[in-house]
Amino acid sequence: MQEWFEEWFDSPYYHILYKNRSDDEAQQFVENIVSHFQLGPTTTLLDVACGKGRHSIAFSSYGIDVTGIDLSKNSIDFAKQAENDKLHFFVHDMRDPFRTNYFDIVCNLFTSFGYFKTDEDNRLAAASMYESVKDKGSLLIDFVNRNFAVQNISVNEEESKTIDNIHFEIRRSYNDKRLIKQINIRDGEKKFRFEECLNSFSLEEMTALFTSVGFTLQTVFGNYLFEQYDEANSPRMILVFTK
Numbered sequence: 592m593q594e595w596f597e598e599w600f601d602s603p604y605y606h607i608l609y610k611n612r613s614d615d616e617a618q619q620f621v622e623n624i625v626s627h628f629q630l631g632p633t634t635t636l637l638d639v640a641c642g643k644g645r646h647s648i649a650f651s652s653y654g655i656d657v658t659g660i661d662l663s664k665n666s667i668d669f670a671k672q673a674e675n676d677k678l679h680f681f682v683h684d685m686r687d688p689f690r691t692n693y694f695d696i697v698c699n700l701f702t703s704f705g706y707f708k709t710d711e712d713n714r715l716a717a718a719s720m721y722e723s724v725k726d727k728g729s730l731l732i733d734f735v736n737r738n739f740a741v742q743n744i745s746v747n748e749e750e751s752k753t754i755d756n757i758h759f760e761i762r763r764s765y766n767d768k769r770l771i772k773q774i775n776i777r778d779g780e781k782k783f784r785f786e787e788c789l790n791s792f793s794l795e796e797m798t799a800l801f802t803s804v805g806f807t808l809q810t811v812f813g814n815y816l817f818e819q820y821d822e823a824n825s826p827r828m829i830l831v832f833t834k
Contacts, residue, residue, distance in 0.1 A: 594706070594707075594708075595706075595785070595786050595787065595788055596662070596706045596787075597662060597663075598785065599774075599785045599786070599787065600642075600661075600662065600663040600665075600666065601663050601664060601665045601666075602783075602785065603665075604757065604759075604774075604776050604778075604783065604785070605785075606643070606665070606666075607754055607755055607757060608754065608759055608774070610754070612645070614645055614649075616815065617645045617646050617649055618649045619815060620646070620700070620733075620815040621646055621649035621650055621653075622649075623815060623816065623817050624650075624698070624731065625650070625653050625655075627817060628696060628729060628731075630650075630653060630655055630695075630696065631653065631654060631655065632653075632654035632655065632656075634655045634656065634695045634696065635655075635656045635658075635693060635694045635695050635696075636650055636655050636656065636657050636658070636694060636695065636696050636697075636698065637657075637658050637659075637660070637689065637690075637693075637694040637696075637697045637698070637720075637723050637724075638650065638657060638658070638659040638660070638698050638699075638700070639660060639685050639697060639698065639699040639703065639720060640660070640661055640662075640685055640699060640700075640703030640704070641659030641660060641661045641666075641670065641680065642661055642663070642666050642670075642701075642703070643666045643669045643670050644659050644666075644669070644670030644673060644680060646698070646700050646701070647659035647670065647678065647680070648670075648673050648678065650698075651673075651675070651677060651678040654677070655677070656677045657677065657678050657679075658679050658680070658681070658689075658690075658694075659678075659679070659680045659681075660680070660681050660682075660683035660685065660689055661680075661682065661683070662682065662683070662684050662685070663682075664682050667680045667681065667682045685699075685704075685716045685719060685720075686707075686712055686715040686716050686719060687715075687719060688718075688719045688722040688723065689719065689723055690723055691722050691723070692722070692723075692724070692725050692726065693723060693724075693725065694723050694724050694725060694728060695724075695725060695728050695729070696724070696728060696729045696730070696731065697720045697723050697724045697728070697729070697730045697731070698730075698731045698733075699720065699730075699731070699732050699733065700731075700733040701733060702733070702734050702735045702789065703733075704716065704732060704734060705734070705789050705790035705791070705792065706788075706789065706790075707790070713790065713800060714800065714803065714804065717800055717801050717803075717804045717806075718804040721801075721804045721805050721806060721834060724834050725834070726834055727833060727834060728833070728834050729809075729831060729832065729833055729834075730801070730806060730830075730831070730832040730833075730834070731829065731830070731831055731832075732797070732801070732829070732830045732832070733827060733829050734792065734797065734827070734828045734829070734830070735770075735791075735826070735827065735828065736813070736820075736822070736825045736826060736827055736828045737791045737792065737793060737828075738822060738823055738824075739824065739825060739826045739827075740765070740770055740791065741765050741791075743763075744763045744764065744765050744770075747763065748762065748763050748764070749761065749762050749763075750762075750763075756778075756779075757776060757777070757778045758776070758777040758778075759774060759775070759776055760774070760775040760776075760777075761773070761774050761775075762775075765791070768790065768791050769788055769789060769790055769791065770787075770788075770789040770790075770791050771786065771787070771788050771789075772786065772787040772788075773785075773786050774786065774787070792828075793822075794811060794820070794822065794828060794830075797828065797830060798830070801830070801832055802832075805834065806832035806833065806834060807832060807833050807834075808830060808831075808832055809831045809832060809833055810830075810831045811828065811829065811830050811831070812827070812829040812831075813825025813826070813827060813828070813829070814826055814827050814829075815827065815829075817829070
């Protein structure tokens with residue numbers, strides 16, 4: 592039986608619903624990462640759960656040697672159109688190690704963690720990132736801040752939108768520390784239902800998970816401008832670890 596993310600991320604409706612995600616925002620975030628870590632042509636970078644590659648492509652514009660991995664074959668097939676000598680994409684499960692002690696920096700961006708049902712699967716994903724990064728290398732995890740997400744649900748619980756004549760009804764909820772989005776789709780006479788189900792983490796929980804596999808927390812930022820993290824109000828929880 593497929594997990595929700597295997598079915599949903601490979602669905603054409605996923606790409607339709609989220610096709611207007613801002614490439615400009617991705618480019619600005621990448622620019623800030625490149626500046627903060629002083630990345631350049633000698634850097635090797637792994638983009639874990641890269642989707643269709645918008646961040647990977649932005650990183651590659653700085654001459655960085657970028658590898659993107661994602662479980663969705665459809666996303667990787669799309670991303671591969673942008674491949675070059677220093678930009679490559681592979682279908683890969685983040686719970687399985689991908690190259691050992693190879694990358695200067697590993698990035699996991701845009702809340703692309705916490706999909707799994709069990710703590711052990713989350714630990715396996717964290718451990719695989721640890722295996723991939725070189726000694727003294729860095730890991731950057733970009734995750735939604737739990738308090739901000741719960742506040743957003745309270746004011747934006749239901750949403751309706753029509754894209755390319757396809758109607759989406761979205762209902763958000765939060766229970767048992769999981770952020771849940773139910774997505775009902777009407778495409779002509781056809782109807783579909785999908786669900787996104789994401790583990791939420793406090794800063795302490797995320798820190799404990801990644802330090803348990805060997806990482807050391809260096810700093811935490813609260814948004815894509817790398818401003819100070821505020822547990823009550825920051826939209827993001829961007830953690831920087833070293834190996």
